[in-house]
Amino acid sequence: MSLARLTDLLQPAAADGTGVGAFNVFSIEHAEAHVAGAEQAGLPVVLQISQNAVRYHRGLEPIALATLSIARSAAVPVVVHLDHADDQELVDQAIALGFGSVMYDGSKLDYDANVAATADVVLRCHRAGIDAEAELGEVGGKDGVHAPGARTEPQEARQFVEATGVDALAVAVGSSHAMTSRTAVLDLALIAELKAAVPVPLVLHGSSGVPDDEIVRAVRAGMTKINIATHLNVVFTGTVRDLLGDDPKLVDSRKYLGPARDAVAAEVARLLGMLHGAPVD
Numbered sequence: 254m255s256l257a258r259l260t261d262l263l264q265p266a267a268a269d270g271t272g273v274g275a276f277n278v279f280s281i282e283h284a285e286a287h288v289a290g291a292e293q294a295g296l297p298v299v300l301q302i303s304q305n306a307v308r309y310h311r312g313l314e315p316i317a318l319a320t321l322s323i324a325r326s327a328a329v330p331v332v333v334h335l336d337h338a339d340d341q342e343l344v345d346q347a348i349a350l351g352f353g354s355v356m357y358d359g360s361k362l363d364y365d366a367n368v369a370a371t372a373d374v375v376l377r378c379h380r381a382g383i384d385a386e387a388e389l390g391e392v393g394g395k396d397g398v399h400a401p402g403a404r405t406e407p408q409e410a411r412q413f414v415e416a417t418g419v420d421a422l423a424v425a426v427g428s429s430h431a432m433t434s435r436t437a438v439l440d441l442a443l444i445a446e447l448k449a450a451v452p453v454p455l456v457l458h459g460s461s462g463v464p465d466d467e468i469v470r471a472v473r474a475g476m477t478k479i480n481i482a483t484h485l486n487v488v489f490t491g492t493v494r495d496l497l498g499d500d501p502k503l504v505d506s507r508k509y510l511g512p513a514r515d516a517v518a519a520e521v522a523r524l525l526g527m528l529h530g531a532p533v534d
Contacts, residue, residue, distance in 0.1 A: 256321070257330040259354035259384040260420050262297045263454040263477050272472040272528030275299035275334065276521060277482035279306055279498025282514040283489070284320045288327045289514075296529055297330040298521070299354075301480065304338045313346050319349060326342055330384075330516075334386075335479075344374055348381045349480025356423070356456075357385035360411070364409070371417040386456060386478075388423040389413045404443060407450035414453055421478055423456040441474045456480065461487075465527060472528060479528055485517050491515045 260271045276287045278300050291298035300320055302313070310316045317333070322333035332353040338344055339358050339449035347355050357374040359367035371387045378385040389405050403426040414422055424447050427439040439457075447455055454477035460468060468479060492513040497503055 255330075256351065256353055257297065257332045258382075258441060259299070259332050259334065259386065259478075261330060261353075262299065262332060263317060263421055267454040267477045270473065272468075272477060272479045273297065274521065274525045274528055275301050275332075275336075275478050275480045276485055277301045277303060277306065277336065278316065278320050279309070279315075279486075281319050281323070281337050282384060282510050283517065284323045286328075286485075286489075286514045286517035287521050288323055288331060289518035291329045291331070291525060293518065293522035294523045294525040294529075295329065297332070298525065299332040299334050299478065300324060301334045301336040301356075301482075302342060303482075304358075305337040307343060313343060313350070317347070317350050318368070341370075341374070345377065347442075348378060348383060352383060352467065353455055354386060354387070354420070356385040356495070358388050360388040364413075368416045371413075371419060375418045375420075384420040385418075386421040386423060386459070387413075387417060387419045388456075389425075404440065405447060407443075407446045408512060410447055411450045414451055416478060419453060421456050422451055423455045423458050423480075424451075426457070426476075439471050441470055444471055444474040445474055453476060460484075469527065481524060481525075485520060486521050489513045496534075 266273045278284045284300055287298055287300055302316055302320060306316060307313045321333055324333050335347040335352055335355045337356060337358045344355050344357060349457045355378055357371055362370060366397055375385040403425040410422060410424060426443050455475055456478040457471055457476045458480045460479050460481045493509045496509040496512060503509060
């Protein structure tokens with residue numbers, strides 16, 4: 254199965270009123286888990302490498318080349334996506350490596366500067382035949398720098414999309430990054446207004462803090478790309494913690510990373526099914 258572009262997945266899902274799962278890659282085990290879960294579900298998936306993950310790996314290529322290789326061998330369509338990048342050089346590296354999409358994060362800029370910088374990234378992406386996502390209205394919780402009560406204004410969102418040419422738009426509707434409790438309440442009325450106003454698929458960042466039934470309602474209201482990272486980290490780390498706690502003499506990392514990978518794969522399959530209309534457990 255060849256690598257997919259972001260719009261290959263988002264446009265049909267938006268038309269059908271279903272969601273597309275986008276899950277962060279921190280290690281090879283995460284990439285393998287997300288693809289295995291997608292294959293179990295028989296559904297496409299987005300593998301996201303964030304700018305923070307690039308810093309962790311001291312460069313894009315090590316984690317990107319591994320993720321691209323895993324994605325190319327998948328039995329379902331897979332997008333490899335650069336997430337939350339504000340480094341223009343990193344954007345160009347992702348384009349050169351063959352990513353399917355880039356999310357440029359200019360949300361800390363004022364509106365005019367965000368438009369100008371985003372439009373430039375979109376132009377470079379489109380020239381290379383890939384898609385671009387951007388953010389308007391700061392999504393709370395990321396390193397403490399975003400305003401948690403921010404909301405994206407629908408008409409401003411429409412103007413932003415028209416001015417930049419982005420293929421997907423992340424909007425602020427009540428979610429917050431890095432939540433370990435699933436207690437966030439979304440502004441479903443605002444999501445519906447944004448869906449009516451904006452001509453491209455909408456993206457929900459910070460979905461880990463949103464309960465399953467609220468995510469389902471958000472998809473029905475108009476969200477399409479659903480980003481989930483922390484929730485899957487809880488699954489991964491919880492499995493490792495339990496195994497090491499049960500056996501203090503365990504030193505072979507394969508014996509705890511492998512089960513953690515399998516646990517994440519099972520949760521990815523469940524989440525993808527839920528986003529595609531399966532009943533919430």
